[in-house]
Amino acid sequence: MSDWDSVTVLRKRDPGKAKVTRTDAEINAARRAGVAIATDKKSTLTNSSHADTDHRRIAKLDRDNDVAPPPRVDVSVGKAIQKGRQDKTMTQKDLAQVINEKPQVVNEYESGKAIPNQNVLGKMERALGIKLRGKNIGDPLTFGGKKK
Incomplete structure (x- = not known):
């Protein structure tokens, strides 16, 4: 011992x-x-409350130093998705099946809570036939000067 x-x-x-x-x-x-x-x-710690205070202070510093949260989908993109989906008489579930994503993903994009994923936005653009990225969001999607 x-x-x-x-x-x-x-x-x-x-x-x-x-x-x-x-x-x-x-x-x-x-x-x-x-x-x-x-x-x-025998304990090597003389004052346990002091150690606890240190941990709280360090945790607060960590929270204060967090980087900016990731950007969310703009509200205009969500409205464009909703309008394009309704123009094609699709439900959120129908659009989710077409783009092979969960209905929750479509809901998050429409409500502006989703973190933008270029692959998902591209699939939605093709399924709805409207632009969701760059300038002129909501305009018809064109390929080489022709409407799709």
Whole structure:
């Protein structure tokens, strides 16, 4: 038992004369003699509330130093998706099936809560036939000067 952090106190009949030991041999001898043994663990922390305060302060610093949250889809894009979907008489579920995404994804894009993904926007553009990226959002999608 070569643990630096623990102290074993061997007590004989007189509680005023306690002996401190750190070896296994002395502890085993005391057990054989039937002496009361008490083991105390010493802590290296002097003030636990101080350590707790440090953790709270560090956590606050981490929250304050967070980078800007990722941009969300613009509201105009969401309205364009909704208008294009309604022009084709599609529900959010129908559009999700066409672009092979979950209906929740379509809902998030329409409400402006989604983080833009160029692949998803491209699939929506092709399915709805309208522009959702760049300038002129909501205009008909054209390929080489021709409308699709």
